[in-house]
Amino acid sequence: MASPISIRGVSRRFGETWALQQVDLEIAAGEFIALVGPSGCGKTTLLRIVADLVEPSTGEVRIGDDTAAQARRKRLLGLVSQRPAVLPWKRAIDDVRFTQKIAGKVGFDPATVLREFGLEGHENKRARQLSGGMLQRVNIASAMAHDPSVLLMDEPFAALDEMKREEIGEWFDRELALRPKTVLFVTHHIDEAVMLADRLLVFSPAPGRVLEVVSVPVPRPREPSFRQDPRFVAIAGHVRGLLMQRTPQAA
Amino acid sequence: MSTGMSWIVRLATPILSVLLLWYLAIWFSGLPAFVIPRPERVLEVLWVDRAFIFEHLLATLQVAAIGFLWANVAGIGMAVLFDLLPPTRHMLMPAAITLRNVPYIALISVLMLAFGDSLLSKTTIVALAGFFPVLVNTMQGLRAADEVQLDRMRILNASWWQTFSQVRLPYAIPAIVSAQEITGSGSIIVAIAAEWMISSTGLGYVINNAMQNYRGDKVYAVALLATALSFLIYSFVHWLGRRLDWRAGDPRR
Numbered sequence: 166m167a168s169p170i171s172i173r174g175v176s177r178r179f180g181e182t183w184a185l186q187q188v189d190l191e192i193a194a195g196e197f198i199a200l201v202g203p204s205g206c207g208k209t210t211l212l213r214i215v216a217d218l219v220e221p222s223t224g225e226v227r228i229g230d231d232t233a234a235q236a237r238r239k240r241l242l243g244l245v246s247q248r249p250a251v252l253p254w255k256r257a258i259d260d261v262r263f264t265q266k267i268a269g270k271v272g273f274d275p276a277t278v279l280r281e282f283g284l285e286g287h288e289n290k291r292a293r294q295l296s297g298g299m300l301q302r303v304n305i306a307s308a309m310a311h312d313p314s315v316l317l318m319d320e321p322f323a324a325l326d327e328m329k330r331e332e333i334g335e336w337f338d339r340e341l342a343l344r345p346k347t348v349l350f351v352t353h354h355i356d357e358a359v360m361l362a363d364r365l366l367v368f369s370p371a372p373g374r375v376l377e378v379v380s381v382p383v384p385r386p387r388e389p390s391f392r393q394d395p396r397f398v399a400i401a402g403h404v405r406g407l408l409m410q411r412t413p414q415a416a
Numbered sequence: 417m418s419t420g421m422s423w424i425v426r427l428a429t430p431i432l433s434v435l436l437l438w439y440l441a442i443w444f445s446g447l448p449a450f451v452i453p454r455p456e457r458v459l460e461v462l463w464v465d466r467a468f469i470f471e472h473l474l475a476t477l478q479v480a481a482i483g484f485l486w487a488n489v490a491g492i493g494m495a496v497l498f499d500l501l502p503p504t505r506h507m508l509m510p511a512a513i514t515l516r517n518v519p520y521i522a523l524i525s526v527l528m529l530a531f532g533d534s535l536l537s538k539t540t541i542v543a544l545a546g547f548f549p550v551l552v553n554t555m556q557g558l559r560a561a562d563e564v565q566l567d568r569m570r571i572l573n574a575s576w577w578q579t580f581s582q583v584r585l586p587y588a589i590p591a592i593v594s595a596q597e598i599t600g601s602g603s604i605i606v607a608i609a610a611e612w613m614i615s616s617t618g619l620g621y622v623i624n625n626a627m628q629n630y631r632g633d634k635v636y637a638v639a640l641l642a643t644a645l646s647f648l649i650y651s652f653v654h655w656l657g658r659r660l661d662w663r664a665g666d667p668r669r
Contacts, residue, residue: 216567216571218567218570218571237570237571237573238573240572240573242571243571244567244568244571246564246567246568248562248564249564250562250564250565250567250568252565252582252583252586253662253663254586254662263582264568264572267569267572267574267578267582268572268573307568308568311572317571
């Protein structure tokens with residue numbers, strides 16, 4: 166299940182500073198949107214506004230027919246953070262069940278989904294017994310365990326090394342083909358964004374404003390060879406150019 | 417076998433070193449035996465007066481246990497209340513800090529005037545002395561949960577109780593346990609002090625009584641017993657804490 170998201174005139178101010186200015190975006194059900202930009206450009210703020218963890222100063226977010234707050238109360242949202250939110254005293258499978266218990270919704274069988282996530286044989290391990298990549302998979306499994314229609318992901322793979330990051334990205338792409346979700350995905354990593362997303366929201370630094378919405382007109386899931394595709398190279402180059410030009414100090 | 421041996425060594429080393437210092441003090445200080453009796457004399461008193469001392473030991477344990485319980489009810493209860501209703505923190509925390517800083521002697525005197533030599537006055541003192549570390553540690557522990565865990569609970573629209581019982585309380589356990597190590601063993605010491613001042617029962621009373629009869633050996637006997645007891649409680653709480661602590665066995669710790 167996936168829901169469309171409508172972001173209308175959303176801004177957010179913290180004290181005197183505008184973290185985010187006037188974002189408008191219509192997201193189709195099942196679409197994968199990557200939010201890219203330098204640190205402090207407001208991409209995490211936008212994600213947290215959709216998550217109903219931060220109030221917008223102006224504008225509104227609609228998820229299907231609901232406001233963000235209604236969607237959260239209906240448990241339509243899933244959140245994946247960079248640091249895993251897996252409870253350290255729970256076994257992997259119990260952590261997945263924990264989400265279902267709190268949400269009051271059983272999205273799917275925990276054992277099945279952990280197997281799908283390549284965690285067969287690790288179901289009874291606790292966080293400290295799992296590698297970083299495996300722990301992040303458990304984290305994603307737990308975030309999806311109640312079958313939310315929207316997945317909000319804040320740099321979920323940033324703590325992983327390059328190899329692991331590409332591997333988990335490919336796996337996640339295939340996973341989404343099985344269980345379609347509307348995804349908002351915050352990342353610093355341009356290649357990762359182009360590899361995974363249908364569209365990229367490229368942000369300028371503070372005050373956070375959308376510079377350009379870049380489409381990746383290639384169906385998902387994508388083969389690893391897409392990285393060598395001229396279209397991939399062109400889009401990634403274009404996005405890199407946009408960010409460099411606006412943030413010379415970060416270059 | 418090797419762990420058994422190490423346990424004996426760990427137990428014997430402090431005992432032997434204390435005994436050594438004790439004998440050295442007797443030999444070099446030149447103080448009379450009623451001020452500093454020999455260890456074997458102290459053990460003899462403990463054995464000869466065992467029925468009398470045991471009776472008063474039970475009285476002390478009762479005061480310490482009830483006071484300890486109240487310290488926890490008050491300390492943990494207030495921390496939870498502050499968390500549930502933040503304004504109560506501004507109302508009650510200054511009072512808790514003030515109470516903490518009033519000299520216990522003054523508190524004991526007031527309680528003595530109010531309730532006389534009763535279980536209530538003594539347990540109140542023990543509870544007052546013990547609740548503050550519990551309160552402060554529990555408050556700190558309840559803030560120990562990772563922000564990402566709390567976000568996870570918010571996104572799932574969890575109730576206050578679910579977030580509290582499933583995430584924040586487990587994260588607070590290590591801090592609450594370390595408070596018990598202070599309050600648990602402290603309860604015995606404070607109970608004895610209270611009895612020493614106002615009571616006709618308990619180990620504190622035995623010390624007071626022995627002092628008036630120049631029975632230094634008896635004072636030492638009670639002191640030895642109380643120290644052992646306090647140490648035992650500390651060790652027990654520490655052991656219990658290790659079992660409750662979800663971090664136990666974490667090699668990265």
